[in-house]
Amino acid sequence: MAENTTLVAPVEKERKNPPFILEVIVRVVKEKPLGTIGGVIVLVFFLVGIFATWLAPYHYTYQDLTAILQAPSSRFLLGTDNLGRDLLSRIIYGARISMIVGLSVPAITTVMTLLIGGVSGYFGGKIDLMIQRFVDTVMCFPGLVLMLTVVAIVGPGLMQLVLVLGILGGLGGGNRVVRSVVIGIKQNVYVEAAKAIGASHPRILIKHILPNIMAIVIVSFSMGMGGAILAESTLSFLGFGIPPPFPSWGAMLSGNARRYMFDAPWMAIWPGVCLALVVYGMNMLGDGLRDVLDPRLRGGLGRYGSSKGKKKLRTVS
């Protein structure tokens, strides 16, 4: 029995792993038209971010002082800002920043969520109790307030921002979802079997439990992308995010620019449209992925669902 599981498990994993992502993508495209549209939007912005250097007509710091606050024209397709910079170019470069934030923040969050939630759920007992009290405490601070305070202490910059958003996200409610799923999984016979043949805790966690929560990992990653970009743009808007001259979409709507918007309304429109579009795409994609991957999570309880709300729902039904 014990030998069987060790023999079967690796073979199955090798065969399953590579096509898993592909299979998910095919299913989303086939079954979820809205999710596919979202995916296409995200892909387009992602490519724009990668190839910004070639796509943008000017560099994001290029100033034409003879063309300040110009309305959209054939030379400057979206017009220029108060420093004579081409808005289209800045928005294209802004896509790069948004994509960096949108990918790296959820990556850090996911790793931390897995570590904290996994350890908490797997070991249980006193460790779980202590970790969960700490998570409770972090969740007491309203998100934006906590981010602002920490960024104010750490200082501005892309690196700092990504780290702060990622780590705070990981300490927050997301690890509760991982925890509750791990508690469910560890009661399975195969985990018991692995224990019986003397597998170490890290081995059980990585080889036996992790593959079973991949669905949740993918879903929470994709759901985190939009939130990360919104958080970054909000902080940049408030002047605590990415410092100038880097063209963050949030920062393009704030500071000095606001004074000139009444004369140059085009400055106010496009960064917001891009933000809304890319976050919308990410949320739609996340929704589609969730429906395909994890029917139990269907319905989206937002941030309330991760801890108390969901626990209650289960007791109710």
Next chain:
Amino acid sequence: MRAYAIRRILLIFPTLLLVTIIVFLSVRFIPGDVIDMLISEINVENTMSYEEARDLLRGQLGLDKPIHVQYWKWLTRVVQGDLGRSMRNDRSITEDFLAKVPISIELGLWAMITGLVIALPIGIYSAIRQDTLGDYIGRTAAILMMSVPGFWIMTMVIVFPAIWWGWVPSMEYIPLTKDPLGNIIQFAIPGVIMGASFSGGLMRMMRTLMLEVLRQDYIRTAWAKGLTERLVIVRHALKNAMIPVVTIVGMGLPGLIAGAVVTEQIFNLPGMGRYLFDAINRRDYTIISAMNLIMATLVLFCNLAVDLVYAWIDPRVQYQ
């Protein structure tokens, strides 16, 4: 229920203790260069030596005593309602904070009510007409509400009416007692925009809850009795689906009241969020830690209230 209530109330103490420790310690994480900057600002007229200025600042921040003594002193003062004084202008934080509370509450209520008014009908409709065109439109709208950044909509609301009609929302705070109508108009615009953002998640939640309830046996029984759709939905489904909504309302409210940093900033409303934001900008660490403490405590007690109300209104919930 009573045992549960007592247990739940006791559970907030360890969290509250951790909150106070974190807030207290955060003042000690102020980077050294900030301390130097503060010292030079205190000593702007060069009346003191560097050491004198540093000692004065350390005394103000309470950094001149052993850490557990400081913590205890700070905690006993906070429990008595004294949040300390601003590092910048020596004003009492408790007094300043209390003046901001009504503004924040008014804004938060606007947002919450708008959120509910938008989200509940659409969420319910989406559920009872699942997978129809209306449902798709409702769901797409919900995701859209969650995706469009509030600060952008607020910017547009300020910029475009000004260009088209020369109309700008008031940027001076109008007290309710002076000009009730002006006050209501002033709060309605930011409040409704905040509420629209909030309604996205709420709408999805309402839909899920309603779908769950609609699959229950007692709904089938109600249909089998030959009740009209109206009665089935309003009297049987809605009553039960609304219970968890209490959770969202209770948990969302502190965020809407205390977390309106962006809104208060854009519309120049002197509420709690603005107070904190100004403090962060001026690096007034005594205010920052006091406001963090207040907001965390507010969230903690709202969560407690939600859990207790929930246990009280839903007798099916069983607590071991």
